[in-house]
Amino acid sequence: xxxxxxxGGGLVQAGGSLRLSCxxxxxxxxxxxxxxxxxxxxKEREFITxxxxxxxxxxxxxxxxxxxxxxxxxxxxxxxxxNSLKPEDTAVYYCAARRFATVSVNSGEYDYWGQGxxxxxxx
Numbered sequence: 001x002x003x004x005x006x007x008g009g010g011l012v013q014a015g016g017s018l019r020l021s022c023x024x025x026x027x028x029x030x031x032x033x034x035x036x037x038x039x040x041x042x043k044e045r046e047f048i049t050x051x052x053x054x055x056x057x058x059x060x061x062x063x064x065x066x067x068x069x070x071x072x073x074x075x076x077x078x079x080x081x082x083n084s085l086k087p088e089d090t091a092v093y094y095c096a097a098r099r100f101a102t103v104s105v106n107s108g109e110y111d112y113w114g115q116g117x118x119x120x121x122x123x
Contacts (some may be wrong), residue, residue, distance in 0.1 A: 002026050002112040004095045009117030012085055016121070020080040022095030022114055033103045034071060034078040035110060038091035038119075045094070050103035051078065058103050063089075085121045092116040 008020040022034070035050035049059045049069040057069055068081040078095060096110035104110070 002032065002097050004097060004112055004114035006093065006095045006114040006117040009093060009119045011120045011122065014085060014087055014121055014123050016085050017081070017083045018085065018119060020082070020093055020095075020117060020119075022078045022080075024076045024078075024097060031101055032097040032099065032112075033101055034069075035096045035098070035103065036069060036078075036080050037094045037096060037107055038089075039094070039116075040091040043091075045107050046091075047105040047107065048093075049080070050105065052103050053101035056103065058105065060105075082119070085119075087121045087123045089119060090121050091119060093119050 003025045006022050012018055031053050033052045036048045037045050039045040047060055048063050051057050051069045051071050066084045071078040094116045095114040097112040098110045
């Protein structure tokens, strides 16, 4: 069983940056693909980015060029660097892990989820 805990959310002005962290414990973390999703009020959960165990990365078009995902397997942590933030990026951000090494954009294919961290971007 993998437990995920996100941190780093907060309030930032448009154009600013935030760095989210997701610390994993339990299970064989190094063999999991990791993803970040977000959910705004009244909207469905949305895929943002994911990184495979070997480091292959996929981004949603909405964040490509602004967000960067990385992982430190030695520290069992995945990061999401968010730059040039926009008010439409406001959402609860979730970290997720799946019991496979390859990435997926489908939230249903992730097995473990963090509790979420709020990101609010003011205009």
